[in-house]
Amino acid sequence: MFTPHTQKDVEVMLTSLGIEKIEDLFSVIPEKFRYPALNLPEQLTEMEAAADLESIASANGSTKELLSFLGAGAYDHYIPAAVDNLLQRGEWYTAYTPYQPEVSQGTLQAIFEFQSLICQLTGMAVCNASHYDGATAAAEAAILADSHFRGKRKKFLVSRAVNPQYRAVMRTYFRPHDDIQILGDDQETGIDADMAKFIGLIDKDTALVLVQYPDFFGRVIDYKALIDAAHAHGALVAVATNPTALALLTPPGELGADIVIGEGQPLGMPLSYGGPYLGYFAVTEDLLRKISGRLVGQTTDMDGNLAYVLTLTAREQHIRRGKATSNICSNQGLMTLAATIYMTVLGKEGFKEVANLCYQKAHFAADQLNQVDGYQLAFADTPFFHEFVVKSERPVAEVLEWLREHDILGGYDLGQDYPELENHLMLAVTEKISREDIEFLTAVLEEEYHD
Amino acid sequence: MFTPHTQKDVEVMLTSLGIEKIEDLFSVIPEKFRYPALNLPEQLTEMEAAADLESIASANGSTKELLSFLGAGAYDHYIPAAVDNLLQRGEWYTAYTPYQPEVSQGTLQAIFEFQSLICQLTGMAVCNASHYDGATAAAEAAILADSHFRGKRKKFLVSRAVNPQYRAVMRTYFRPHDDIQILGDDQETGIDADMAKFIGLIDKDTALVLVQYPDFFGRVIDYKALIDAAHAHGALVAVATNPTALALLTPPGELGADIVIGEGQPLGMPLSYGGPYLGYFAVTEDLLRKISGRLVGQTTDMDGNLAYVLTLTAREQHIRRGKATSNICSNQGLMTLAATIYMTVLGKEGFKEVANLCYQKAHFAADQLNQVDGYQLAFADTPFFHEFVVKSERPVAEVLEWLREHDILGGYDLGQDYPELENHLMLAVTEKISREDIEFLTAVLEEEYHD
């Protein structure tokens, strides 16, 4: 399809190789395994493939047709048109990792700016060039803590209010390591903001404490005591954050976090059914040399002009191999660019406006829902950002079904991950949701109740 | 909205100007006309405007939802993805007319390539950098002929089978010129391929003969005798062509045309409700200096390297003013680029494949329709390209309404422009139409008949 070889080209090349046919180049492959008949669909031309993909996509209902209150780790924000226009430039998306700085200054400077923005946003000193997503960034935070204590501390304390998928991924990463305990997120410790019990789990064997801010339920919780307790025991503290929320909230760096990670999708990436997204990873100065992934640094060239390069590469797998801080190689380069452009075109005020709209509308929605018969705001005394939980008198599955009939994706059924939260529905509200949308939602729910 | 001025910037600037407020700069405007209250909708943010436009567009039915057999001058072709990706590069679409060659070599070379492709396609020696569309190019052809004969020849012979919109535009352009006659396209001369009558109109006062190839009805007609007759009387011959058809048909240049013009929309431009499209305009070597619009030529720079520039500009309004060959200034620059990329990425074979698919499918469709009760192929003995006419027993309006109910845009009702073709429907078939689509169309028509 995309091979430019004319018959004549092939002949010239074969002649120069002194062989008769291309197949001769593959004689090293055991004959019985050569040229299998692959059971694949017939090849399509571009026009046919385009139509086929359109038709596949049309079997979905998207957030353009459905009014969506789904969040739980991925958020439907407005993406300024400049972001995608710039991302579609071939110079950005068809470039490789910037190992050759002389012909990669664009990518390098953009990553440097990304690092700067995330440092600013999180209040941290150092940020890497990305991890795969929030979940893997959380797992890598644990790996960092493990290696920081040279494997000597065995306890990894994780709040039950951390995204269940992050916790699942972290468990998968540590699966072979029987000696490592991931704890604190069982039903007994609980999801409530009763810190004391959770803090009580911290001891001298604790490598890392991981919390989320705002937490999985959207709640904004004060981790001061927890962080102090962790530090008192010499443990590291990692905070998973929602970057949009940080426009308005005290950054975790100021709260004393050692590691700040999170899902960068809200920073200009489409929902795209879950990926590609962006794991961001920031640490204190102290942990700089323990960080995994790529880092871009400023330097000068032979003429003394400013230049950017990948630096401290000795931490990475291609140099340190079995002793690297992580096996990560390809990361989310283009997504860091999307985030950088997104944050830049919104700028200081625009970014705060987005966050504030989310905050305000979510609070309006929570308030309205709370007034619908049969629904009650959970965690009513705890502040939240743009996601909140309501308890429903009816099974959530039924509620969601009813809403679906009105072209509403009603939110996330928490009973799936939290048995103790059966009949609890979680809703996210972004700047794209209008007051009218919220009123439509409550009207539909009212109607159901009176049905 | 897009003004970057901070309060401080404004102050600095006002101070430097020694004035107090921006309004002072407008004191030259009579006060009673200053600062009217404009009755416009409230300003929207980008997010709101995007949603508003989406909602406006959703009030349309597009050719993505409707099966369309509409042609009559605009055709729904497949546009390879590379075309729009490249067009969206800011370097292309936010550049001005390449008056400064040193910083416009991209645009200049692309136009040069466009000129080359159109010369190749039409078989002509010289092509300009575009006119607004096929219709205005037709009018400009007449202007060229007029000035070629220094206004001494007064007859402009136009076939009735030339796109009615082209003819209307030409008449508008010549409206003030009472001495000029546009003739040959009345009902009496007729739309039929009976050349003799039409040829009979040519005389020593004829400046231009304009025909279309394939003609408005899609027919491929032999203009040899006509062209010879015109030339025998010293008249110029202009041929309006469909560029897709020229992939397969003898180019008008070989037939002896002096001017070849046409609508370039099929070359990679979306339907976009009629524009922006692309008028192309090519002439023989002899008419080179009479051509209107911009021309790009090859030259060298001070170092002897190849370079491209706008050339022969002395024909144009910004130099020649009242004596220019035309008043055209802005043209369809970006559309010439679209066409150039389109023709390049399809290439010789791909472009021929498109044309052949159109041809084959149109013939299949014509054949199928001809077999539906109540429908009969008109002009059955004349070859056609990808558009054809059927005579219907029922009023076309009713047929189209019935098809609309089945999400089909059935084609063009010729009765609108040609009283003699009441109950005649014209259908265009492109490579995007599948055999299944055609069979669906005939099935729906069969059903109607038996209703």
Place this chain on the structure above:
Amino acid sequence: MTEPTIFEMSSPGRRGVKMPVSDVPEVALPKGFERQELNFPEISELEAVRHFTRLSQLNHAIDTGFYPLGSCTMKYNPKINEATSRISGFANTHPLQPEDTVQGNLYLMYELQKMLAEIGGFAGATLQPAAGAHGELVGALMIHAYHKDRGDHQRVRMLIPDSAHGTNPATSAMVGFEIVPLATDARGNVDLENLKSLVDDRLAGLMLTNPNTLGLFDENVEEVIKIVHDAGGLVYGDGANMNAILGVTQPGKIGFDILHYNLHKTFSTPHGGGGPGSGPVMVAERLLDFLPDPVVGIIEEGDDENPPLYGLVSPAKTIGRIKAFHGHFGIHVRAFTYISMLGAKGLRDAAEKAVLNANYMQEKLKGSYTLPYDRSCMHEFVLEGFWDDVPGIQALDIAKRLIDYGIHPPTNYFPLIVKEALMIEPTETENLETLDRFVEVMLKIAEEARTQPELLKNAPHHAPIKRADELKAAKELVLRCYPKY
């Protein structure tokens, strides 16, 4: 490295995008019409993409740097415009679809007609014209039709100021008017005495650009219009410079009878390396009936439940169709998007900042370059690009030297009434830092002109090519890749 042409890159048998094989029975091509040869390039898709990517990088563009090109309003072209104009419901509608299937398009055009008329202070508008010059043609045709309709067949003279853009006389000539040049006075206004001496009952009209091409708002505009009107003529406004007065004043209210906009200047639609433009024309009440055929109107009024039904309607005394279909609809979508985002407030802000920027730069430069009309300017100003004490340096040299500093040259040698004109229009979307840098560079160039004139004469030094030989291009014409076509 020069980029080869697509023909030079071609290799026989190489394929780009392929098409499906036919799913219908094959029939032969029409006998006697079969094309013998199609000498199109044969290139892989990758090489095509590279070619057009590399070529693009040879261009200066708004998206790459400052573009102070007078009279062209090279302002930011918002990316959102590109997105909205590509919405499938717009991009994939056929111009001949039944009206009930394109109510979205018709609504948008109807509203745009209204908004444009409101902004200019007019009674109605046509969106058909493809560009400014095409709008002028519509205007000139309407003037002709208007007089003819009134039996004023003797009105054949069109007054055109000596500062006018070339399209004004060219258009008038196309319509058959006799072009009568009108002088500019010492302050850059229409010379009233000259005007008065030229009007009589042969007067068809005046084509006036205001602010004019010197960047000046005519101080006597009311009187100018009155003189023309009193003599029975119509006043056509060339609205190329509307960016200076958006929301600040309405030409229609001042007395202009007709006005065109360049959407690709004032309303932020892209220039596209030469086009497409779009040149809607607004008219006063008395000319509504003459508008091109068709315009968008309301066919059936709406009510609380239903929106109105929009459709195409023919003005009673229409000059006829001026373009196939409905004008540059894709450009209309962009302009509509832009106006929606600016509103009345934003439009006024745009004009004010455009004028502020121009005056700021004029103030900073007038000590080092001669400013022939020394008064407060509108959105642009014109300098003289030479100095008596630096023989041999021309406007062109200054223009080319700017390229070395990454700045696009201003418009030069226009308007013709200024010697070695450099016409500078910053637009409102440029920031103070950019303006300051431009000023700094211009001052530096003024100094270089004296200390190292050859730096200017041989400029540019840092561009994809050196100065191009335009004479050679015109003498040894090479207008296509291959001698044989």
Place this chain on the structure above:
Amino acid sequence: MTEPTIFEMSSPGRRGVKMPVSDVPEVALPKGFERQELNFPEISELEAVRHFTRLSQLNHAIDTGFYPLGSCTMKYNPKINEATSRISGFANTHPLQPEDTVQGNLYLMYELQKMLAEIGGFAGATLQPAAGAHGELVGALMIHAYHKDRGDHQRVRMLIPDSAHGTNPATSAMVGFEIVPLATDARGNVDLENLKSLVDDRLAGLMLTNPNTLGLFDENVEEVIKIVHDAGGLVYGDGANMNAILGVTQPGKIGFDILHYNLHKTFSTPHGGGGPGSGPVMVAERLLDFLPDPVVGIIEEGDDENPPLYGLVSPAKTIGRIKAFHGHFGIHVRAFTYISMLGAKGLRDAAEKAVLNANYMQEKLKGSYTLPYDRSCMHEFVLEGFWDDVPGIQALDIAKRLIDYGIHPPTNYFPLIVKEALMIEPTETENLETLDRFVEVMLKIAEEARTQPELLKNAPHHAPIKRADELKAAKELVLRCYPKY
């Protein structure tokens, strides 16, 4: 001209994209959590667009020129992939939508799993891994889980050839395996004797890249696999080099137990300046139950009238979730588009032309550069980037000099077993002219090394920057724009 950072371009009060005012009653922020300061840049939209446009132009990319970067498969990324992955029905679906609202997505993923398994000759696949290394992690975790499930707790040793990519040992270490280096023989194959000496009942498995990082297909691959299998180990295939054998042979059929693809190499999805990648992992029958949770399966079989119902299912002994949600779905759409367009025929053609291109270049260059393993290569080959008679010239110098000719340097200093390695992979989408030009330039550089070595030592001369000081970067760390964060 260096481009300032967005922080340096910032000016207080300047605005980019604005958001609407709120349409709901305002409530206060949570007390005690209010952020004091957000030091984000304040830039106009135009300046942001210019910044990222200008920056992009400093990059070399597939779309701008030849990129013969070994092991990275920098082939053409079809533009249609970018279009299909942006279709609203894909781009605007939330990962947690009910399955019945995303049957299109699930169908696509299901089919892609099947197609990828078929191409590799495996029984099943997971699309979750985010990149090649992430796929390796999944593979290594499955190997661990497999042995554990069988009670083979003592299997802790992972064999890794000395030619392996850094991610192989790094991954094995993450999973807790003991890394055992395996030698390469004189023909570039796994050293069989060494292999035999290393296997025992502590063997967990072998991570084999085949074709390996020398670009060579292991001549004894069947025997290698047999030795490992006989010893109770599993064979993990690093499929980074699958581009050589698409449609030509199936690793799963040869005996590999697990294999990852890099969709961003073999299946034409973009590299994005470092990512996102996508690293689906295929497994043989006996490992199906261990795949990450969830995979896409059929929940309800379809019939003539109805399509099947697709859904997410958990493998019985799953290692668990390896990534949030469903992997890089947007990349899956691109790969699906690509495979749809190539089909079995096109995949084989891609591999054949990739291998033909590499062999052609190897043949042309081996006279002038030392080819350490002189035999027919697969899709890439490795040269030594030095000459005994030219002291002081290193692979790096050759690499940097290529930049001056508009060509991206090959991978260098990898694999580690070749001295001053230059690893060259042309890919199948490059044409003969490009290959010939590369050869010509490489020969010219070999000559320059002898005649003007300083040309190489100081290269590049024609790039946005001169050679960068990497030592300084590491010593005087500057990792963000501002000292204060």
